Amino acid sequence: MDLLDGIYTRRSIRYFTDEPVDKDHLIEMIKAGTWAPSGLNNQPWRFVIINDRAMLIKLSSLTKYKRIIEESRSCIAVYVDKKAMYNDVKDHQAIGACIQNMLLAAHALGLGSVWLGEILNKSDSVNSLLDISDEMGLMAVIAIGHPADRKATSKRRDISEVILKEI
Ligand SMILES: Cc1cc2nc3c(=O)[nH]c(=O)nc-3n(C[C@H](O)[C@H](O)[C@H](O)COP(=O)(O)O)c2cc1C
Numbered sequence: 001m002d003l004l005d006g007i008y009t010r011r012s013i014r015y016f017t018d019e020p021v022d023k024d025h026l027i028e029m030i031k032a033g034t035w036a037p038s039g040l041n042n043q044p045w046r047f048v049i050i051n052d053r054a055m056l057i058k059l060s061s062l063t064k065y066k067r068i069i070e071e072s073r074s075c076i077a078v079y080v081d082k083k084a085m086y087n088d089v090k091d092h093q094a095i096g097a098c099i100q101n102m103l104l105a106a107h108a109l110g111l112g113s114v115w116l117g118e119i120l121n122k123s124d125s126v127n128s129l130l131d132i133s134d135e136m137g138l139m140a141v142i143a144i145g146h147p148a149d150r151k152a153t154s155k156r157r158d159i160s161e162v163i164l165k166e167i
Contacts, residue, residue, distance in 0.1 A: 013112025
């Protein structure tokens with residue numbers, strides 16, 4: 001897949017088939033995430049892979065997007081390691097770049113995925129459930145699966161609306 005094509009055709013996928021996701025594909029997504037840029041190359045990202053169905057169901061109860069997690073085959077919780085951080089804004093920017101790389105990798109592998117942020121309202125409960133220390137700050141949960149046959153659409157502001165000026 002051409003890189004620009006991948007960027008333009010990736011969509012948030014919220015409906016999945018029952019087909020499990022290959023472990024190799026999950027690792028590939030994480031590997032792509034770790035090739036994101038980070039300030040001072042400090043690589044502050046950490047990951048938890050969740051495949052266990054009972055655990056996915058428990059995780060799903062912590063967000064109003066319950067159905068998406070229930071229907072997904074795997075999730076990856078993305079964390080920032082607070083001990084590895086050196087600058088709030090820059091470390092969070094790095095995590096955003098990491099997550100975008102992961103979504104694009106999923107797309108390139110023929111998987112569907114969606115970045116779930118609402119679940120951050122229950123970060124403490126997610127950490128308890130996954131038995132992860134408070135030194136790890138939850139940044140997102142990515143729900144992953146094989147896309148069900150539904151057309152996902154999205155739109156963007158016209159480019160002329162977002163360019164403030166050209167000098
Ligand atoms: C920080 C962030 C948080 C998000 N949280 C959620 C969420 O909790 N639930 C959800 O269904 N989608 C969530 N999304 C996905 C957005 O709704 C989606 O990216 C946006 O509508 C554009 O659609 P597209 O990804 O298909 O281009 C989130 C995206 C970002 C970047």
